[in-house]
Amino acid sequence: MTPDDALNEILLTAEGHADPYSRYRFLHDNAPAHRAPDGTLFLSGFADCHEVLRHESFGKAEGFLQRSDRTSADSSITLEDPNARTMLDLNPPDHTRIRGLVSRAFTPRRMKNLTPHIEALAEECFDTIAEMGEVDLLEAVGFPLPVAVIGDLVGVPRADWAKFRSLVTSSAMSIEPTATPEELETASESAAEIYLYFLDLVAKKRADPADDLLSAMLMESDGDQDSLSESEAIINAMLMFAAGFETTTNLIGNGMAALLVQPDAVAELREQPDLVGSAVEEMLRFDSPVQLDARSVLVPAQIAGVDLDVGANVVTLLGAANRDPTQFTEPERFDIHRDEGPPMSFGSGIHYCLGANLARVEGRTVVAGLLRRFSSIELSGPLVNRQRLTLRGYEAVPIKVTVNS
8 A cells, every 4th residue: 555545545435434544544654744646745643733733834725715615606695795705714814803703602601601501402312312212322412412502502593403414414515525526516505505594594683683693793794894794794604503513413423432332431431420521532532523624835834844835735634643643642542541632623723613612511411411311321233434534423323221220
């Protein structure tokens, strides 16, 4: 196998999607910084990925549209501001401006105040699991809990939450390297439907504002030149809503799937629930819901001894960084006691995930609640990978439980 073979398998094959980690090991051992034939530099080392994501020499290419933007540009949507892009696709100062406004909804104080609400929502999900006995964990709690939390936070009415699971999953296919033209077209149609929904929701929020993120963002769109345009408010509200459950659903599914095949770890967490926090960090590290992120070179730079010209593309393999043996001891081992620093799962630098603390709270709530409510939890069927790499997860996580007497 060559480094190019390993990368092709990781990015483009069902085998690589099912098991990218053995290929990451090969890259760690043979090519931690590898330049592909098209000039893209792929990084699998933790320190190199961390440097790229934090260094001002690397950012989002000016004028460059991600695949999701290209496909949605073909739809019938007409933005108030045709140059509006989510903060994920921007560099300072626009990124700084938009993130600063949106981040007001994700303060540590607000996250702390949300915790009792998250716990109450989780208990409703656990009640359903207890009643049924055997469920798909994703259907029972992995989706309904995160979508309820972010739905309330953003301001999407409860009656509309369910329809967004398939729409967001479909639209997210636009960032997958294996997406077919048909899948890209479907992704574009789904993104257009989501946008039109939020366009209508904006009109309702303007007429009847509430204590939610979208209403607050619309208030910010009525100010001076440093405020949000209405299109910026809409597409960034869409981003926060979709990202707020798509990745957290996979955190819960991937993490519990990894934990439940470790009976000693499950028993220890029951005896020492204070370990749940480190267990969730290990879930994030061991099988990250987000496996890669990309940057473009903004000024001539060097990384891992490789000279890079302006415009060169760099892909940070976050899932590989989380298995870097120079950063983590025995990285292939799932260890709830691990204390070697946070994983790269939420990225780093100015684009570090705004919802990271919220996702951690939800993850800890689910793990602690399941172990408290049920005397036994076991996988009850095969795990089928969704055949995606960028956003990694399972089609379903079937479990069978026994309720505590």
